[in-house]
Amino acid sequence: MIVRIQRGKGERFDDYDIEVNAGMTLLELLFRIQENIDQTLAFRYSCRGAICGSCAILANRRPVLACKTTLSRVTNLKIDDHVTLPSSAKLPDGGILLEPIPKLPVIRDLVVDWEPFFNEYRKLEPVLKNSDHPEKEHLLGKDKSRELEKYTNCILCALCWSACPVVSEVDGYPGPAALAKLFRFYLDPREPKSTKRLSVADNEAGWWACDFYSNCKKVCPKGVPPNVAIGRARKLLEDEEVEK
Ligand code: SF4
Ligand code: FES
CATH class of the missing domain: 1.10.1060.10 (Alpha-helical ferredoxin)
Known part of the structure; x- marks a missing residue:
């Protein structure tokens, strides 16, 4: 699957071609990319259990918690299932687009200043x-x-x-x-x-x-x-x- 991720302070998007399984969470996906392809990828998490709120990101333009949301949920969501926010990037064909949540300054990659x-x-x-x-x-x-x-x-x-x-x-x-x-x-x-x-x-x-x-x-x-x-x-x- 192609995973497209906003990088830096938003000046570019990087595509990662990575093997996935439908049941994995977005947080597990980010770890897989960081551990196997790009150690410089920055994202935030703490509890991994939908308690701390720090893993909030946009997945296919919808605001979600990365630790609570599975890949299959993101790819199966219909447009009107949820709010869909504007983005400067295209969704990769059959893939996933990950961005930092909007309306907060980006520190780096998926990490924002709250x-x-x-x-x-x-x-x-x-x-x-x-x-x-x-x-x-x-x-x-x-x-x-x-x-x-x-x-x-x-x-x-x-x-x-x-x-x-x-x-x-x-x-x-x-x-x-x-x-x-x-x-x-x-x-x-x-x-x-x-x-x-x-x-x-x-x-x-x-x-x-x-x-x-x-x-x-x-x-x-x-x-x-x-x-x-x-x-x-x-x-x-x-x-x-x-x-x-
Ligand atoms: S979406 Fe808003 S109301 Fe709901 S848990 Fe997060 S901060 Fe609280
Ligand atoms: S890592 Fe704490 S809510 Fe996701």
Whole structure:
């Protein structure tokens, strides 16, 4: 199979002709190329188990985790199965095109600098804010636990950031993951219940910038629905405005 990979800071694509098996993951494929053909190929990974989020790449123009995605899944995806992002390179016939995720500066080959993503994320202060020190533990209950879990599953891989058109259209947009995380802390029963928590993104570059393309939910490898969090936050803020 021909595997075409973006190299350097994007100035060229290199083709590798390599023997593959359908069940192997993209990460295994990258190791095979690095170990057998080109030791200079740079890519990032850590957990190899869809937990750390560091192996996010574009495969045939779709944002995926390299450690979780098999070759057969990439070659069998139909165009409308998933979001398909623009690229400067052609897909090799019957092969695979691998690129770094977009909307983040490329350091080298498939390695990007996550700082713009985390910079926006940190601005929303997505940490628990509670000065209360109760004598008993807070019990969540099954329903609340399920509701929170949808959002706590986020591994901050930035696949949703790379697939979201609003990230490139609106300066200072925090991105789907950061907004979902903010909503997760609003939901947390350990924080005083107040829409004040949501007000940090109550502006045209925040909750209101989303156009509900919903690419975030489609590409998320952990099933997190940032689009749902954004819709619910907007409704809460609107209802509060009506009550005033
Ligand atoms: S919401 Fe999903 S796609 Fe976005 S950063 Fe979290 S895990 Fe990744
Ligand atoms: S290596 Fe950690 S998510 Fe893929």
